[in-house]
Amino acid sequence: MSSIEQTLSIIKPDAVERNLAEDIKGIFIKNNLNIVNSKKIHITKDEASEFYKVHQSKPFYSDLCTYLSSGPIVVMILEGKNAVLANRKLMGSTNPKEAEENTIRKLYGISIDKNSVHGSDSIENAKKEIDFFFKN
Ligand code: UDP
Ligand code: MG
Numbered sequence: 001m002s003s004i005e006q007t008l009s010i011i012k013p014d015a016v017e018r019n020l021a022e023d024i025k026g027i028f029i030k031n032n033l034n035i036v037n038s039k040k041i042h043i044t045k046d047e048a049s050e051f052y053k054v055h056q057s058k059p060f061y062s063d064l065c066t067y068l069s070s071g072p073i074v075v076m077i078l079e080g081k082n083a084v085l086a087n088r089k090l091m092g093s094t095n096p097k098e099a100e101e102n103t104i105r106k107l108y109g110i111s112i113d114k115n116s117v118h119g120s121d122s123i124e125n126a127k128k129e130i131d132f133f134f135k136n
Contacts, residue, residue, distance in 0.1 A: 005083040006036070008129035010118035013071035016040070020108055021074050024117065027104060028078055031090055037077040037134055045069040051132055060113070067113055075133045084126050087119040 009028070011021050025035060043051070048065040055061045078087055092103025096115055099106035109115040120126035 002081045004079065004081060005123060005126070006077050006079045006130060007083040007087050007120045007126040008118075008133065009076045009078050009087055009120075010068075011074040011076075012068065012114070012116055012118060013073060014110055014114035015108055015116040016072050016074060018108075020116065024104055024108070025074075025076075027090060028076075028087070031086065033078040033080040033083055033086060033090070035076050036079045038074060039133075040072050040074050041133075042072045043069050051129070063113065077130055077134060084120055084123055088121065091117050091119050 011024055015021065015024060021040075025038075028035060045065050048068040049056075049061075052061065052064055052068065055064060058064075080086060090104055092099030092105040092109075094105075094115060095112045096105040096109025097112075099109065104117050105115050120129050
């Protein structure tokens, strides 16, 4: 079973800062995930805290929100066959040290917190996350 889905991707501050946004976008495009919307923004810590609120009970929550708001990010809507899972596969494991060869996090991630990209983990969360950044 395959279906056309949309998912949210974020290029995090560590990757934007190292000018990797175009390379990462190229990986999505080459792998048939079309970038149907994209914008470069710099969010506040409050906005990051709202975005990542599913993690509010985790010990890394505050640092994570400080980090996501520490510099410009690129937020994108990716569209394609099974886009949610396809994007997660291209990203690789959360910890770049454990990420599979040729995944974005293996290629570019620095550490578990500076791991270059975010991707929605389900269709339901993808809808919420797309709305968070792209609903006017
Ligand atoms: N994170 C962290 N320390 C941890 C686990 C996660 O700093 O021990 C950060 C990491 O940047 C990750 C984000 O929190 O991307 C969200 O965690 P999640 O488990 O949802 O990982 P992801 O879905 O991004 O792979
Ligand atoms: Mg996650």
